[in-house]
Amino acid sequence: MSDTFLWYVTRGAGAVSLVLLSGVVILGLLSTMRVQATGWPRFLTTGLHRNLALTAVVFLVLHIVTAVVDPFTHLGWGALIPFTSYYRTFWLGLGAIAFELLLAIVITSLVRGFLGHRAWRAVHWLAYGSWPVAVVHGFGTGTDVWAAWFIVLAGLCVGAVLIVAAWRLLARPVNPLHAPQATFRGSVQKRELP
Amino acid sequence: MALSLGSEVLPTMQAMTYDAKEARTNARDAAMRTLNRLTAGVAVGAFASVGVLAVVSAATIPGTSAAANTTAGSSTGTGSTTSTSSSSSSSSLQASSGVSSTTSGSGVAVSGGSHP
Numbered sequence: 001m002s003d004t005f006l007w008y009v010t011r012g013a014g015a016v017s018l019v020l021l022s023g024v025v026i027l028g029l030l031s032t033m034r035v036q037a038t039g040w041p042r043f044l045t046t047g048l049h050r051n052l053a054l055t056a057v058v059f060l061v062l063h064i065v066t067a068v069v070d071p072f073t074h075l076g077w078g079a080l081i082p083f084t085s086y087y088r089t090f091w092l093g094l095g096a097i098a099f100e101l102l103l104a105i106v107i108t109s110l111v112r113g114f115l116g117h118r119a120w121r122a123v124h125w126l127a128y129g130s131w132p133v134a135v136v137h138g139f140g141t142g143t144d145v146w147a148a149w150f151i152v153l154a155g156l157c158v159g160a161v162l163i164v165a166a167w168r169l170l171a172r173p174v175n176p177l178h179a180p181q182a183t184f185r186g187s188v189q190k191r192e193l194p
Numbered sequence: 195m196a197l198s199l200g201s202e203v204l205p206t207m208q209a210m211t212y213d214a215k216e217a218r219t220n221a222r223d224a225a226m227r228t229l230n231r232l233t234a235g236v237a238v239g240a241f242a243s244v245g246v247l248a249v250v251s252a253a254t255i256p257g258t259s260a261a262a263n264t265t266a267g268s269s270t271g272t273g274s275t276t277s278t279s280s281s282s283s284s285s286s287l288q289a290s291s292g293v294s295s296t297t298s299g300s301g302v303a304v305s306g307g308s309h310p
Binding site: 004008009011012013015016019020023039040041043044047048051052055059062143144147148149 | 221222224225228229232233236237240243244245246247248249250251252254
């Protein structure tokens with residue numbers, strides 16, 4: 001095994017994690033918009049969002065473990081503590097923060113039944129901070145920042161998330177009780193008129 | 195009359211309800227199969243992508259001979275005078291072309307000023 005093998009795996013896993021996390025954010029946004037189609041029920045979006053998030057954590061762990069145990073970089077486990085690493089302290093610290101935020105989101109999602117919806121939702125909002133921090137970490141720390149393949153990959157991820165986020169912001173908020181509420185209000189008004 | 199109508203309509207309603215339930219169950223099962231397939235596909239694809247991107251990353255890392263080869267390969271023929279002839283073998287180190295020559299003449303001493 002080459003001494004740089006782990007270093008290459010770290011970079012590959014980092015790029016794949018970026019793609020997976022972008023997919024998770026996109027699916028999360030789509031699930032809040034209650035997107036569905038024929039053959040694509042809403043729970044499919046939610047289920048894929050959850051499964052993709054767990055897969056992303058696996059690849060993030062691969063990214064981190066290969067970076068830490070790699071003798072080429074010799075980062076050490078201290079790199080998991082934000083802003084303590086000797087190597088690109090700030091950018092690596094952002095990566096540690098993004099990972100820990102994601103870990104908090106995943107753990108609270110797994111024990112959602114014990115937490116209650118409000119607390120879970122409050123923690124889940126951290127996802128909107130975790131993804132951009134991870135992207136900035138990738139651009140700041142990444143050895144491949146100026147490689148064409150990474151620019152294309154990161155550009156596609158950022159572009160896709162921005163488009164769906166804009167769609168989410170511009171779309172009217174979906175209220176699942178809108179139709180029954182309107183019917184109820186109409187009925188009440190009809191009874192009050194005479 | 196009403197009883198006979200009810201007895202005729204009831205089995206039809208029951209059949210419709212049963213069909214609707216079965217259709218919903220089938221649709222749910224199909225969606226679950228889609229979810230499992232998508233998840234497995236994403237996981238396998240992601241593992242394959244790590245390998246592919248690791249190789250691509252190794253080939254394009256700045257400062258390595260592989261990256262130099264890639265750069266040379268891509269830049270050949272782009273211009274009339276810019277064909278890069280890189281010596282990619284690591285064993286042949288090129289000597290510095292710059293020769294440090296001893297200059298004769300008086301030195302210049304600068305006085306005054308100090309850094310804070």
